[in-house]
Amino acid sequence: MDALKFLVQPLVGGALGGSSSIVDGMKFVVIGGTVETARRVSSNAWSQFINSFYLTAHFSEDDYPYDWLMNWLSHRPEWQRSREFETTTRAVDTLSPEAKDEEDDSETSSDFSSTRTRTRVIFQPTFDSTHTIFYKGHYLHITRSMHPTTQCTVLTVSVVARSHNILKDLVRTARKGYEAASVHKIQLFSADAYGGWRYSDVKHKRPLASVVLEPGVKERVVADARDFLASEKWYSDRGIPFRRGYLLHGIPGSGKSSLIHAIASELELDVYVLSLSAPWMSDDRLQQLLGVVPKGTMVLLEDLDAAFTRSTTREEDEKNASTSTKDTKKDKKEKKDKDRLNDVNTLSLSGLLNALDGVAASEGRLLFATTNHIERLDPALRRPGRMDIWVEFKYATRAQAEALYRNFFPCVEGPVWRDGSWVKNTAREGGEEKGDIDNEGSIEGDSEMASAAELASMGLGNMEVRSVKLESECTEEEKEKASSTSSSLLGSLSIGSLWSSSSKSTASESKSPTSPSLVMPSIPPSLSTPAAVPPASPSNAASQLPYSNELRAKTLLDAQTMNKLAALFAEGFPENEFSMAQLQGYLLKHKSQPEVAAHEMTAWVKSERELRVKLAKERAKAKAEREKRAKERKEREKKEKAKEAAEKEKTQNELEEKEKELQAVKKELEEQKKKSGEESKTTEDGDTVVVSKEDGTEDKKEEDKENKDDDEDGEDDEDDEESSEESSSSDEDDV
């Protein structure tokens, strides 16, 4: 009661007790503090009470669920309606459905439509702003923030719920959506300097049929890899480490990387790309990285022979190790620290061997390694267990050339590869049908190249379609007609050559299912007169062919024409002389001109050979020049050395002569000394004086003179003494 009185007293103006104003003020402070503390405590308790009903999950951008959730969120209208944004740009595949949607929505038209990828600005909610999304009867509070220490973006999801199921369900849904979106893509991961893997890119799948190898090779590799992935139990039952290595070796540009890409696409594997020559690579880091590669993935080591900065064989490695054992422990530690600081690649062969199949090595992964120089690899690295299957890649054969040609050009009847699967090319029927087509090489004319629809998008859509037939397929009437109309334009071709009928008849024929073998865009009016044909120039090989490039451009071939052109193409291609990459380069030059590509193959081979000879000559010339310069330098050095040696010899000789002279002088002196020794005299007072022959007299004279001087001095002294005596006596007298 007293306490209450005490508290209330100041409020009623001190009427109750009549205390001083200072005491009243203090009472106010105490009351204020108490109220504020109570407020804070209760608010904290309340928020803790509320938070106790929340479940919170954090997703770091380093982890896959972050990508799944971001993908899921990007499709949520609430996220898109967010009122606060930050922008970012990224490359986007214009063929992806999202990109297409966005294109439709966008108000500004883009000039990039002809390119497959371009950058677009995407909006994402700003950091630290919370968005509420209603999901399956729950309100999710989602915040994007930056982790203060790791500087990683973190997504925080909070929800009021009694069990974790809602969050698990959310992650599962996000994952499904993400996988559905990337079903036509493979994901690439790359190693970082901290011993972890980072999601780095997605790539479109590559059809296995687009890689042209010797018959059966890729099929065997794929079958082996597939079989391996399904045999975990078989391996564990026999105690064999569940690992498989593939070594692809051979000339550059022969399809090693392409095959790996196609296998990963075929088996739907994520690819973990490891650069062994990365500056931060070390034995420990490699072991750490390979130890955490998930099961059922592919690890790719490219250019294995170029991996080591220290040694390429185990002997060298051991030598390095033995020298380093001589270092003290302290030295080693210092060296290690220095290496780490300098980011120096310290990977050794033994480190790689251990990481590949040591005790700590991961299991269940496919290892693919490529090299251009298998002979440079240590046998231990190549041995089964580490590299179980070897595939050699050589220069292209004729059969490969033909298959590549067929893959390159669209065939009306052939299927085309689109969005990760083969679709029937129904360009002429005005639609597309998805179909399960065996893509293990049995497809003819499969290609990603332009269908009629694509031709339209290339700016030829408004052109009338006309058909062209082979000469042998045309009736006499058609031949006549053709020769009277546009034969001047097309010329007459022998086998594989093309005949054009009038645009009218072609248009009608192209609609009939039995018509034309070769469908091609019609000639624009400006080109339908001979004057529009580019004038033949002797330097332009194509212009000398009996057809014009414009007419041959962007054609869809029928099976028969394709067969003929492919055979012609292969005929002109020499076996085992050019790589597939070179061949692809040539075909790319004529990517919409199958006839030109087939007809000019021989000319290309000739020009390539000439180029090769020219390059070889230039290389030989450069080598000869280098050798000549080296020889001249050597000769110059030799001459300079000889000159130096001669000068040295000369000075040596001079020195020797001087030495001799000196010796002679010394000898003479000694002789003189000896002689003068014999002539030495003993002076009267007993001192022996050695005098030289010439100087003797002078010395003697000087000696005599000195003696004389001494005598005189003696006399003088005596005189002085006498005079002093005299002076003293005179002084005495004076006194």
Ligand SMILES: Nc1ncnc2c1ncn2[C@@H]1O[C@H](COP(=O)(O)OP(=O)(O)OP(=O)(O)O)[C@@H](O)[C@H]1O
């Ligand atoms: N056998 C092949 N079939 C189809 N395309 C090929 C083939 N070989 C090479 N190419 C093409 O040539 C280019 C280079 O091929 P790729 O990178 O696969 O060669 P590589 O053997 O890995 O070369 P490197 O040894 O220089 O890395 C690619 O664009 C690929 O499409």
